[in-house]
Amino acid sequence: MWLRIILLKIINKILIGIREIIRPIRGFAFAIIVFGTSIFGNYIVTLFLPMITIFGMHREWRSLMDRAITFWMLIPLFFLHFIFRVKVKAIGDEIRLDEPSILILNHRTRLDWFYFWLVLWRMNPWLMTRNRIALKELLRHAPGAGFGMQGLLYVFLKRDFEIDSARMARAVDYYADMGQPYQILMFPEGTDKTAHTSAQSDRYADREGLPRLKHLLYPRTAGFVHLVQKMRQRNYLTSVYDVTVAYPCKEIVQNEAEMLFRGKLSSQVHYAIRRFDQNELPKMDEELHEWLLKIWADKEGRLNDFYNESSSTRRHLLQPGNGSTLNRIWIKDNWKQLGVKIFGFCFWCSVVPVWLFHLGFLPFVQIGFIFLLLNYLFIYSIYGGLDEMILSQWEKFKRRKIEKALKNIENGENLVNPHYQQPLYFTLYFPSIFFLKNRLLQGGVY
Numbered sequence: 001m002w003l004r005i006i007l008l009k010i011i012n013k014i015l016i017g018i019r020e021i022i023r024p025i026r027g028f029a030f031a032i033i034v035f036g037t038s039i040f041g042n043y044i045v046t047l048f049l050p051m052i053t054i055f056g057m058h059r060e061w062r063s064l065m066d067r068a069i070t071f072w073m074l075i076p077l078f079f080l081h082f083i084f085r086v087k088v089k090a091i092g093d094e095i096r097l098d099e100p101s102i103l104i105l106n107h108r109t110r111l112d113w114f115y116f117w118l119v120l121w122r123m124n125p126w127l128m129t130r131n132r133i134a135l136k137e138l139l140r141h142a143p144g145a146g147f148g149m150q151g152l153l154y155v156f157l158k159r160d161f162e163i164d165s166a167r168m169a170r171a172v173d174y175y176a177d178m179g180q181p182y183q184i185l186m187f188p189e190g191t192d193k194t195a196h197t198s199a200q201s202d203r204y205a206d207r208e209g210l211p212r213l214k215h216l217l218y219p220r221t222a223g224f225v226h227l228v229q230k231m232r233q234r235n236y237l238t239s240v241y242d243v244t245v246a247y248p249c250k251e252i253v254q255n256e257a258e259m260l261f262r263g264k265l266s267s268q269v270h271y272a273i274r275r276f277d278q279n280e281l282p283k284m285d286e287e288l289h290e291w292l293l294k295i296w297a298d299k300e301g302r303l304n305d306f307y308n309e310s311s312s313t314r315r316h317l318l319q320p321g322n323g324s325t326l327n328r329i330w331i332k333d334n335w336k337q338l339g340v341k342i343f344g345f346c347f348w349c350s351v352v353p354v355w356l357f358h359l360g361f362l363p364f365v366q367i368g369f370i371f372l373l374l375n376y377l378f379i380y381s382i383y384g385g386l387d388e389m390i391l392s393q394w395e396k397f398k399r400r401k402i403e404k405a406l407k408n409i410e411n412g413e414n415l416v417n418p419h420y421q422q423p424l425y426f427t428l429y430f431p432s433i434f435f436l437k438n439r440l441l442q443g444g445v446y
Helices: 002-047 058-072 074-083 112-123 137-141 145-151 161-178 195-208 221-233 256-262 285-308 335-359 363-383 386-410 424-428 433-441
Strands: 087-092 101-105 131-136 155-157 183-186 239-246 268-277
Touching (some): 002 335, 002 363, 058 074, 058 335, 058 386, 074 112, 074 335, 087 112, 101 112, 101 221, 112 131, 112 239, 112 335, 131 137, 137 145, 155 161, 183 221, 221 285, 239 285, 363 386
Parallel strands (some): 087 268, 101 239, 131 155, 131 183
Antiparallel strands (some): 239 268
């Protein structure tokens, strides 16, 4: 009997040792595969850039790229599910595909948004094509994947309100002009929760006479208020989703470095989602500020209850009692979602080696790769990034349409004639001809 116990202990130690050896390999494999496949993905993106730079097919390009880049995202989704074995559970209100909305999420780790992809995929895979994230500027320059994030028009923030507010406004204008209902995920806290940021939050609470938060940081409300009001201005806000994240696992992985160099991720992640119609939100800036603080106070209470509960009885992050019913819980993918994940991973991991093999001797593949490098050089030297190029090209296109419409009016075109095809963009911006003229004369873009 005692010999059996000793053998089991030895086997267990051996298995733990093997697991510790394999873990860094997982992170290394993730980095190599994501980088290699993203470079090929960038090559595909650049092949279709003439659609916006030459042919002015902005909406068609946007729809195509949303799908193409999301198809590449099956790589990290596969790793999260099958390699890192992250278990994600979501409870509450389903995010609606057809609504332009804001998702506000507490920022416990720097990977909260990454795990949330599993929730979106599980709810409705098409949500992945509509998801936009406000992230720190550093991720814009991530090798390979950063180019794809720029292609999706993520909002990259520098934690300077003057700069960030302009970037958010410009992005919202673009999203609204594309006619697609995007969901913008943002972190009102502005940074992830660490000992340093918690101390900063505590000092703010003491200064403002507010209670200290144990599980959260106090939100920086200015960015949220600005985004809400800008989207309202464009009639592009239907709802706001309050998303709360909690980590019931013993070891919480804080950042990307632990994932890449140690091959570790948090094993369990829970989300609770609550939907608010935009009409439920206050209209004035100061009232929006107070509304967000109340949401955060409610989050703190629920997280406190969650973490104080025994791990043996803790099932999920409870939804607040705001009168809504808890009608959905998302725990597992269905067989179609699993199949698409596996197919996508196999596709990218097979097509990239074939592409690299033919790169050595096929002239047209070599020309395509040179085209990619020249595009990199042109985009970063002239515009500073793909996102800036996309926005600049759209704004120029829109300005030309408006100028053409104004010229038609000045030349006596009959807008009432049913056979006259009134330009779409002029129809959208018709309310004041004189306002348009003044904006154009000032070099602005409406």
